Amino acid sequence: MPLKMVLDCDTGVDDTLAILYAALHPSVDLLAVGSVWGNVDIATATRNCLHTVHLAGHPEIPVARGAAGPLIGTPPVYAYHVHGDDGQGNAGTGRVVGSEATETAAEQIVRLARAHPGEVELVAVGPLTNLALALGLCPELPQLVHGVTIMGGAALAPGNVTEVAEANIWCDPEAAATVFHAPWPLTMVGLDVTMRTTLDDGHRARLDAGGSIGRYVSGILDHYLDYFAAASFGERRSCLHDALAVAVAAGTLVPTTAPTVRAFVVVGDGPTRGQTVCDLRGMYMGFPAQEGARCRVVLETDPRFADEVVDLIAHAGDAAIPLDRAPSRPSDPPGHRTDLGTESTESTESTESTESTESTEDRS
Numbered sequence: 588m589p590l591k592m593v594l595d596c597d598t599g600v601d602d603t604l605a606i607l608y609a610a611l612h613p614s615v616d617l618l619a620v621g622s623v624w625g626n627v628d629i630a631t632a633t634r635n636c637l638h639t640v641h642l643a644g645h646p647e648i649p650v651a652r653g654a655a656g657p658l659i660g661t662p663p664v665y666a667y668h669v670h671g672d673d674g675q676g677n678a679g680t681g682r683v684v685g686s687e688a689t690e691t692a693a694e695q696i697v698r699l700a701r702a703h704p705g706e707v708e709l710v711a712v713g714p715l716t717n718l719a720l721a722l723g724l725c726p727e728l729p730q731l732v733h734g735v736t737i738m739g740g741a742a743l744a745p746g747n748v749t750e751v752a753e754a755n756i757w758c759d760p761e762a763a764a765t766v767f768h769a770p771w772p773l774t775m776v777g778l779d780v781t782m783r784t785t786l787d788d789g790h791r792a793r794l795d796a797g798g799s800i801g802r803y804v805s806g807i808l809d810h811y812l813d814y815f816a817a818a819s820f821g822e823r824r825s826c827l828h829d830a831l832a833v834a835v836a837a838g839t840l841v842p843t844t845a846p847t848v849r850a851f852v853v854v855g856d857g858p859t860r861g862q863t864v865c866d867l868r869g870m871y872m873g874f875p876a877q878e879g880a881r882c883r884v885v886l887e888t889d890p891r892f893a894d895e896v897v898d899l900i901a902h903a904g905d906a907a908i909p910l911d912r913a914p915s916r917p918s919d920p921p922g923h924r925t926d927l928g929t930e931s932t933e934s935t936e937s938t939e940s941t942e943s944t945e946s947t948e949d950r951s
C-alpha cells in the first residue's frame with residue numbers, strides 16, 4: 588500500500604524535485620500539497636507548487652496556501668539568490684496553472700489527518716510554520732498522524748545559514764521547536780545526509796535525454812548548480828535536499844544509520860538560534876535506547892539515491908502543460924520581496940558581517 592502523504596513545501600528548486608518524486612513514485616499516495624513561505628514568498632511558492640503538480644500530470648492533487656512568514660510575526664527572509672527570482676532557477680515558465688484550495692495549508696493537514704486517522708505522514712521540506720499552526724488548530728494531531736518527516740536541521744554537520752543552523756529551522760525556530768516538542772514520531776532528514784547526495788551536469792544530461800518534464804527539471808537546476816559551486820562545493824554540483832525526506836518517509840530510501848534520540852531546537856536570540864541539538868552521546872555504544880527519545884535522526888544514506896530521482900523524472904515523459912515561457916510573467920508582489928543576499932549587495936550602507944547577512948549567502 589502506498590503511503591498517504593501531505594507534503595509541505597517552500598517551492599524552491601529542490602522542493603520541485605521533491606513534489607515530482609512524491610507525485611510520480613508508486614510508493615507514495617500524495618494526498619495534498621501545502622505551500623509555505625521560505626525560499627520564496629508565499630505567492631511564488633504556491634504558484635510553483637501548483638505548477639509542479641500539473642507538471643507531474645496530477646492536477647487533481649490539491650494545493651493549499653500556507654503561512655506567509657514566521658510564527659511569531661517577524662519579517663520573512665527569502666533565498667531568491669539560491670532558487671532564482673521565480674523559485675525555479677529563473678528558468679520557470681511563469682505560467683499560473685490551476686487554482687489553490689479554499690482552505691489553508693494548516694486546515695488541510697488537520698482535515699486529512701482526521702479523514703485518515705493513523706495513516707497520513709506529514710512531510711515538511713520548508714520552514715515548519717504550517718505544522719506548528721496545524722498543532723494549534725488541532726492539539727490531538729500527534730495522535731492522528733502516522734508520523735512527521737522533515738528536511739531540516741543538522742545533527743553533526745555544520746549549518747548552512749549560520750555555523751550551526753540549517754535554513755528550514757533557522758527561518759522559523761519557534762515553529763520548529765513546537766514541532767520537535769510535539770509527541771509524534773519525528774524523522775529528521777538534515778544536512779548530515781542531504782549535503783552528501785548531489786546532482787551534477789551528468790544528471791542534467793540524463794534529464795535532458797528524457798521527455799519535456801526531464802528537460803524542464805534540467806533547466807531549473809542550472810542556476811542551482813552554479814549557486815552550490817560558489818557556496819559549497821567548488822564545482823558544479825548541487826544538493827537535492829528535499830527529495831530525500833520524501834523518500835525516507837516513503838521507505839524508498841532506507842537510512843543506513845538513523846538512531847532515535849532526544850532532540851530539541853534552540854530558540855532565543857543567541858548565536859545558536861535555530862540549531863537542532865540531537866543527543867548522540869550513545870554513538871560509541873551503537874546508540875542504546877534513550878528514555879524520552881522520539882526523533883529519528885538520519886545520519887547516513889546511500890548517495891546513489893540521486894540516480895533514482897533522476898531516472899524517475901527522466902522517464903516521466905512529456906508534460907501535459909505548456910513549458911514555454913508565458914508571454915507576460917507575473918511580477919514580484921510590490922514591497923514584498925526581502926532578500927538579504929540582494930540587499931546586502933545593493934546597500935550603500937556598511938555591510939558589516941551580521942548573522943542574517945552571512946546566512947542568506949550561505950543558505951541552500
Ligand code: BDR
Pocket residue numbers: 599600601602626666669712713738747753754755828829950951
Ligand atoms: C533547505 O532549505 C531550502 O533552501 C531547501 O529547499 C531545503 O528545504 C536546505 O537547507
Ligand code: CA
Pocket residue numbers: 596597598599601602626712713829
Ligand atoms: Ca525546501
